[in-house]
Amino acid sequence: MRTVPAKVALLLPLALAGCAGRDSVMTPAGSNAVEIAELAWLLFAGGGAILVLVLLVLWFAMRGSPRTRSHLAADATVIIGGIVFPAVTLTGLLIYGVTVMGAGLPPPAEGERIEVTGERWWWRISYVAADGTRFASANEIHVPVGRPVDFLLTSADVIHSFWVPSLGGKVDMIPGRTTRLRLTAHRPGSYRGQCAEYCGGPHALMTLHVIAMTDAEFESWRTREAAPVLGPANDMERRGQAVFLNAGCGACHAVRGTAAAGTIGPDLTHLGARRSVGVETLPMTAENLARFIADGQHIKPGNTMPPFRVFSREERDALTGYLLSLR
Numbered sequence: 001m002r003t004v005p006a007k008v009a010l011l012l013p014l015a016l017a018g019c020a021g022r023d024s025v026m027t028p029a030g031s032n033a034v035e036i037a038e039l040a041w042l043l044f045a046g047g048g049a050i051l052v053l054v055l056l057v058l059w060f061a062m063r064g065s066p067r068t069r070s071h072l073a074a075d076a077t078v079i080i081g082g083i084v085f086p087a088v089t090l091t092g093l094l095i096y097g098v099t100v101m102g103a104g105l106p107p108p109a110e111g112e113r114i115e116v117t118g119e120r121w122w123w124r125i126s127y128v129a130a131d132g133t134r135f136a137s138a139n140e141i142h143v144p145v146g147r148p149v150d151f152l153l154t155s156a157d158v159i160h161s162f163w164v165p166s167l168g169g170k171v172d173m174i175p176g177r178t179t180r181l182r183l184t185a186h187r188p189g190s191y192r193g194q195c196a197e198y199c200g201g202p203h204a205l206m207t208l209h210v211i212a213m214t215d216a217e218f219e220s221w222r223t224r225e226a227a228p229v230l231g232p233a234n235d236m237e238r239r240g241q242a243v244f245l246n247a248g249c250g251a252c253h254a255v256r257g258t259a260a261a262g263t264i265g266p267d268l269t270h271l272g273a274r275r276s277v278g279v280e281t282l283p284m285t286a287e288n289l290a291r292f293i294a295d296g297q298h299i300k301p302g303n304t305m306p307p308f309r310v311f312s313r314e315e316r317d318a319l320t321g322y323l324l325s326l327r
């Protein structure tokens with residue numbers, strides 16, 4: 001039995017190591033996340049101090065001199081320590097917590113607006129400019145550093161939850177309702193997000209990346225991303241585009257600038273510029289695209305895309321080459 005505290009002491013640093021790192025609420029990189037981390041540290045510190053105080057009182061109640069013990073048993077001690085102190089502390093914390101979290105609830109949108117719809121099991125993303133023009137994307141969100149971005153969140157099917165720990169708190173995405181979140185990234189980087197509400201099947205694979213860029217980088221990215229794709233640049237890409245359109249991919253997927261205008265699945269307009277295939281499941285390579293097209297159910301079980309195993313090797317290579325060229 002003696003070794004148990006030693007084991008706990010040895011394992012504690014390991015457990016705490018899980019709280020650190022890039023994509024952690026303890027490493028905030030945005031204003032909303034900073035407020036949450038401050039609130040968490042205050043609660044940890046305050047809770048720790050109160051625990052020490054209670055243990056001290058307990059020790060004096062058991063081992064103290066008769067005089068100390070009679071002081072502790074006095075009506076005044078019980079009323080002040082047992083009623084007044086908790087009431088004042090908890091009321092103070094409630095006001096502080098509501099104030100801090102209230103700051104995360106934005107007034108009507110003014111700056112950059114990004115609409116995110118939770119789908120099983122991916123993220124439909126729509127960038128809306130101040131003049132109301134919009135374009136679609138999926139699974140990767142780009143934001144400018146230092147500028148507040150309003151996220152308008154909803155769901156197409158079941159309840160999902162939008163959570164990017166380094167940037168802010170989680171907000172549920174509820175069918176038929178629009179919830180809001182305002183995030184400001186403090187420094188450039190890529191921040192991992194995760195659906196935080198069990199939504200069935202491959203919920204754990206419903207991840208996303210928020211990429212924070214400097215203002216200039218964001219503006220040039222936005223201009224590029226809002227534009228339709230250029231036509232195929234060579235024979236292989238032309239062949240790949242024909243395979244894409246003839247196989248009916250456009251019934252579910254859109255590629256702006258071509259006849260493909262489906263809205264059931266993710267918009268693929270600038271797919272080749274994204275980092276991953278199947279929502280963060282695999283890195284973006286021709287090999288992984290081919291795997292997802294032929295056998296997506298093994299990579300993301302339950303996803304709504306049927307397996308396409310009808311392509312010859314040559315057609316497959318042309319198709320993945322074309323998809324990677326969509327940049």
Ligand code: CUA
Pocket residue numbers: 118119121159160161195196197198199200203204206
């Ligand atoms: Cu979407 Cu869990």
